[in-house]
Each structure stands twice: as C-alpha cells, then as structure tokens.
Amino acid sequence: MSDPQAPSRPVILCLSGNDPSGGAGLAADITAIQAQACHACPIPTAVTVQDTSDVREIHPVDADLIERQFQLVLADTQVSAIKVGICGSAGNARRIANLLAQIPEIPVITDPVVRASGGFELSRQPMLDAMREHLIAVSSVLVPNQDELAALYPGIEDPEDAAAVVFAAGCNWVLLTGGDSGRDPVENLLLGADGTELVSRWPRLNAAFHGSGCTLAASLAAQIGLGLEIPDAVHQAQAYTWNCLDQAFRSGAGRLIPSR
Ligand code: PLP
Numbered sequence: 086m087s088d089p090q091a092p093s094r095p096v097i098l099c100l101s102g103n104d105p106s107g108g109a110g111l112a113a114d115i116t117a118i119q120a121q122a123c124h125a126c127p128i129p130t131a132v133t134v135q136d137t138s139d140v141r142e143i144h145p146v147d148a149d150l151i152e153r154q155f156q157l158v159l160a161d162t163q164v165s166a167i168k169v170g171i172c173g174s175a176g177n178a179r180r181i182a183n184l185l186a187q188i189p190e191i192p193v194i195t196d197p198v199v200r201a202s203g204g205f206e207l208s209r210q211p212m213l214d215a216m217r218e219h220l221i222a223v224s225s226v227l228v229p230n231q232d233e234l235a236a237l238y239p240g241i242e243d244p245e246d247a248a249a250v251v252f253a254a255g256c257n258w259v260l261l262t263g264g265d266s267g268r269d270p271v272e273n274l275l276l277g278a279d280g281t282e283l284v285s286r287w288p289r290l291n292a293a294f295h296g297s298g299c300t301l302a303a304s305l306a307a308q309i310g311l312g313l314e315i316p317d318a319v320h321q322a323q324a325y326t327w328n329c330l331d332q333a334f335r336s337g338a339g340r341l342i343p344s345r
Contacts, residue, residue, distance in 0.1 A: 095123045095310035096162050099303065100151070100181055101170030102131035102143065102207075108295035108342045109135075109201075114168055114303040116345035120325070121307035126162065128154045130181070131173030137295050138339030139203025145173030148180040155184050164188075165310030168303050169195040169220065175211035182219035192309050195224040195256075196302035199233045202295065202340060213237060217254075226258040226315065227251055228302045230265045245276065252278040258315050260305070264297060275319050283316055287327050294330055295340035301326040 097118045104110035111127045118125040130151055134142035158164070167185065172178035185193055197216050199208045208216070217237050221227060229237065231244075238247040248259040257278040263271045269289035276282055304325045308318035329343035336342050 095165035095307065095312075096126055097123050097303070097306050097310050098126045098128065098155075098158060098162075098164045098167045099170070099306075100128050100130050100155075100172070101168065101299065102133050102173065103129045104133055104135055104296070106135055106137045106295065106337060106339075106342075108137055108336070108340070109299045110170060110296075113296040113299035113343070113345065114170070117300045117303040117325070117329075118168075118307045120345050121304055121311065121321075123165070123307040123310050125303075126158050126164070128158070130177055131171055135201070135203075135205075136339060137337035137342070140201045140205035140207065143171070143173065143205075143207060145177050148174075148177050151177060152180060152184060155181075159188065164191055166306045167191055167193045168306035169193060169224070170299055170302065171198045171207050172212070172215075172220070175215040178212060178215035179219050182215070182223050185220075185223040189223070192225040192306075193223055194226045194228065194302055194306040194309065195220055196228045196298055197221075197233050197237060198298065199236045202293065202297075208236075221251055222255040224256040226260060226305065226309070227256050228260045228262065228298070228305065230262045230298065232265055234259075234261060244274065248276040260319055262298070262301065273319075273323060275316060277315070281316065283319070285320065285323055287323065290327075290330050290333075292330075292333060293340040294333055294343055296343055297326065297330055300329055300343045300345060
C-alpha cells in the first residue's frame with residue numbers, strides 16, 4: 086500500500102472543458118497547477134472541437150458522469166481548492182453547484198466563461214442564468230472579465246454594484262480582469278466583501294493568446310490551495326500568468342499558447 090511518509094501536495098480539483106489544442110480548459114488547468122507545485126485532478130465537463138483560432142463545437146459531458154468522478158475523487162483525496170471553468174450546459178452548472186454546496190469548506194474559484202477569444206459563444210442565456218442563480222453562491226472567488234460581468238448582470242453599469250450583488254449571493258471576492266478592455270496597461274481589480282479594493286496594472290502584451298483566463302483562474306486556485314490569503318494569491322497568480330503570456334509560444338496557426 087501507499088507510503089504514509091510520502092510527501093504530499095495541495096490537490097486542486099478542476100471542473101473544466103477539454104480543448105484538443107491544449108491551450109485552454111483542462112490542459113491549461115493541469116499545467117498551471119503543476120507549475121505552482123500543486124496536483125490537479127481533472128474532471129471534464131465538456132468536450133470541445135477547437136483549434137488555436139476558435140471553438141467550433143461544444144458537447145457537454147453527462148451530469149451523472151461528472152458527479153461520479155467528483156464523488157470518487159473527493160472520497161479518496163483531500164482537496165484544497167476547486168477551479169470551475171466551462172460547465173458545458175446549464176444543467177451541468179446546476180448539478181456542479183449542488184455538489185459544491187455539500188462541501189462549503191473547500192474554496193471554489195469560478196471563471197464564468199461566456200465567449201472564447203475567437204468569438205464562439207460558450208455560455209448562452211440559460212447558462213448565464215444558472216451561473217448567476219446557482220454557481221456564484223457556492224463560489225469563493227469569481228474571476229470575470231468585463232464582458233462576462235456585464236453578461237451576468239446586464240443593466241448594472243458600475244462593476245462595484247455588480248460585485249455587491251455577487252457578495253450578496255454569498256461569494257466574497259471578485260477579481261475583475263481588464264484584458265478584454267484593450268487598454269494599456271491592463272488593469273485588474275480585486276474587490277472583496279470586506280471592502281478590499283486592489284488595482285493591479287500589467288503592461289499589455291502585444292499578441293493574442295489562447296487560454297489566458299484559464300491560466301489565471303487555475304493558478305489562483307493553486308495559490309489559494311497553497312494557503313495564501315486571497316490578495317496575495319491574486320498577486321502571485323497574476324504575476325505567474327503575465328510571465329506565461331510574456332513567454333508564450335506558437336503551436337498552431339491561431340493564437341499563442343501561454344508558456345505554463
Ligand atoms: N475552450 C475551453 C475548454 C475553455 O475553457 C475556454 C475558456 O475558458 C476556451 C476554450 C476559450 O479560451 P480562450 O478565450 O482563451 O481562447
């Protein structure tokens with residue numbers, strides 16, 4: 086049997102889609118988490134057909150199959166944090182939210198993905214509703230970009246007002262990323278239910294990337310799993326992600342892959 090003296094690593098469970106180009110989704114999660122000296126447990130929520138330019142198809146994994154994987158891993162392994170990316174369907178998002186509600190002690194970092202950088206819509210209205218009504222309440226940190234926050238809370242102009250709704254739902258942190266703003270420097274804003282407001286500025290890198298949001302959310306989950314306080318974890322994850330983008334490499338004809 087196993088050696089009780091063997092060293093351990095924080096385990097980060099990932100509920101994300103598979104990207105066969107290896108830039109986003111589970112491949113991004115696993116490599117980013119490994120790079121923080123943590124161990125990733127990958128549970129696919131959806132299978133996608135995509136290349137480094139854009140997504141072509143998304144096929145949800147059966148919710149029962151997700152649940153069986155989730156339950157078995159959790160029964161076997163002490164999980165330090167959970168990263169949630171695309172869920173594949175509104176039904177999957179609700180099922181995942183129900184599963185997460187049973188383990189409130191484990192921090193959940195949710196990337197509310199709406200659209201791939203190539204333009205493909207990964208979350209339609211029912212998925213947005215499921216995220217807003219179920220998934221956010223069981224999340225500890227929500228990591229939206231500006232488009233995603235606006236899609237989740239249409240009509241709420243001020244990000245601080247939208248964050249207040251997130252806090253009221255039970256999620257205590259919002260890391261609003263500014264990569265999609267087009268501005269230089271990129272401004273990321275961390276808002277906390279405790280009144281925290283921290284702006285970080287990063288020089289804009291002049292390239293198009295595939296999997297940057299997944300890299301940030303997964304490395305953040307790992308830093309939280311390592312035990313850092315949220316503002317410190319957010320700083321480490323941003324610095325790591327910026328360096329991955331700065332060193333990004335080409336694997337296909339589309340966007341660059343972060344060097345995780
Ligand atoms: N594919 C999967 C499985 C994803 O999870 C995501 C984003 O979360 C994407 C594609 C889109 O990634 P990007 O916008 O970085 O190209």
